Amino acid sequence: MISDFQNGFAGNEPIQADGNTNLSLVKLNANDLPNVAVDSVWLLSPVHQANATEKLVVQLRNYGDEDAKNIAVKLNINAQQKAISSLNVPAGKTTIDTLSYSGLALGWQKGTISIKDFPLTFDDQLNFSFKVSAEQKVLSINGKQDGKYIKALFGADRYFKLTEMPEANINYAAFSSYSLIVLNGLANPSSGLAQELKTYIANGGAVVVFPDLDADVTIYSQFLTALNLPAITALNKVPAKVSKIELGHPLFKDVFESLPQNLNLPQVNRYLDFNESNNSNKENLLQLPANKLFFARYTIGNGQVYLSATDLENEDSNFAKHPVFVPLMYKIAFASAKEQPIYYTAMKDNVLESQKINLGANQSLKLVADQFEVIPELRQTNGKTLLYIADQVKRAGFYDLKKADSTLAVVAFNDNRTESDMHYTAQTELQKLFGKQEVVFLDPKSDSIASAVSAKNNGTELWKLCLILSLVFIAIEIVLVRFYPIQKPSLRAH
Template sequence: NPSSGLAQQLKTYLTSGGSVVIFPDLDSDIKVYNSFLVALSLPQIQNLNKTASKVDQIDLQHPIFKTVFEEIPKNLDLPTVNRYYDFAENNASNKENIMSLPGGKLFFSKYGIGSGQVYLSATGLNANDGNFARHPVFVPLMYRLTLNSGLDDALYYNLGNDRALASKQLALGKNQTLKLTAKNFEIIPEVRQAGGKTLIYTADQIKLPGFYNLNLADSLIGVYSFNIGRTESDMHYLSKTELDELAEKSNLKIYDTDKDAVKLIAGSNKIGQTLWKLCLILSLIFIAAEILLIRFFNNPKKTI
């Protein structure tokens, strides 16, 4: 049975941003378990349900499963349970249902606690409780939980836009300071502890893109990448009235392809007619020039 001391230690760990997965022992004392769950701000157990059931809802768009399946099968096989806990649930804002039993009952859900998260299962891993531990969905679930349990570091930061760098919580001594360094660059940033993380403020001292090392004494704590922000172009358009005013000032004419289609076709035909006449005139001029050149400048020398 979980103790109150364990609950207190887990509470501290969760507040610091940790992740915990709870698979309950269905043979434990429910009262003791409820004291443990209440200490973690989790729903209490109502009773042990021994009616066999099957998971009927799985949130495949949840970050845990979002990249697991390349193609979602139409008849997805889901875990079955022989016995499970019914919880006294309320509409908690910190709850995310990952898998549910019929009627929306909790089967496997995520609860945000402090800066961390608790993943609570309604059934245990014992073979007598169901096939959850042996089901194909179990391994990717545990793998993704492990990946998501760490600090979600940003891939890069934008120069001039990001005010603070995030790091895992660092315990600094009285005379210890962090340094952010690069080639020909070194600053001592401002450090704050918040929400189980260490926030590092550079005060807009980083001006060049590149990689910057975060050091504590001689130890490398992390590497941060800074890029130049790439904002999208302004996609606002001029109205028809504004276009007409601009065209009038610039001596341009604006056509509406729907309303002025006939004019555009007629205009293109007119241009075509003008060009063929011009080509004919130029051809006649060049032919006349060639005749004149042959007539007056091509005089072969007479031999005696």
């Protein structure tokens, strides 16, 4: 094996070679090089709206042994410059920066983060893609309550498209088209609804439950436990006030510009008590005294359920009219939006994720770019479609996922950043990776590689030496015969 054994090539995991293989390592000498790379990027905005101001975070990594100063960073989206920055990156460390941008139109966006760094340039650009959607679909299933607060909430923003269904006439087949489902005061939630919601949640959906406080406790408990939520223990009619809000939770990030010392929190006159013996998947958002649940988030499979201890009726609480209600529900809706990964690594990521794609009998998908086309293998799982491309995408860039002539998605690929670290594994470290296995190290400066390889392949060849020695001995014999004739003994007569 002939290599410079760059750190990314050798790795840190033990290497187990075939016991019947003789392994010789030829370590080429290479110099450590300074290098700064665009390591990664992620979006801070959970949803993307036209002409909205959004933010992303870029991370640079310095693989060199010296500090890198004033590295210019540029953000382009659809070939238009959207933001610039300048970063200092300490030796061997990473540095992050937040960039703001706006003015996006509807549809798929092709973004690039780029820097200027020499002598290595292959990792100076990182591609990413995302979609700006025209709307987000929300479903409200209403019981005896008319759902006026949910309707007013999501009807005030044209980005949300609210659909309402009565409890008695639910279209289960439409669940998968909504990113958020709100259960608003259902009087008699059925086991069939629970089963459909379990499938919806398993596929990554989000559900908010505002119970009907006058419903049968036993029926409601069975419904909640079917969703892996806590059972109801009692209806509490003692007025209380929310005592704690989890401001550190991501849902409350950027909600409050400033916080007064005595923060006004919701008040409640009637609420449900729950059996909270198992809280492993629970995140409290708002709590009543004695750490009782008021509004909590439960992670269940790929999805999430938000459970309220009270309804949205004025006589039961002021939650629906409290200032925290609107931003909380908006944040829940935004967080429920499903988004594909914003970029992949060429020659490494062989499975692409997409929202569920339905194909006709004679239809197929194609991943295309300039002078490139591949038909991926499709598999449906958990409400999404997986596309298997093996290792056919070998170059960084943008690829269109097409169904006939329509573009379903734009997929971004980047080169593997493991090649960015221009340090090399020493011979002693390589030996440790092979453990007790017998490995021969050859020095290209002093060893004859050709002889070593020939000896490894053919064994030690002695025929040349035998031939040479034979010729030498024949020559010696000729010389002896010519210059030193043999004296024959004379015959004497007796």
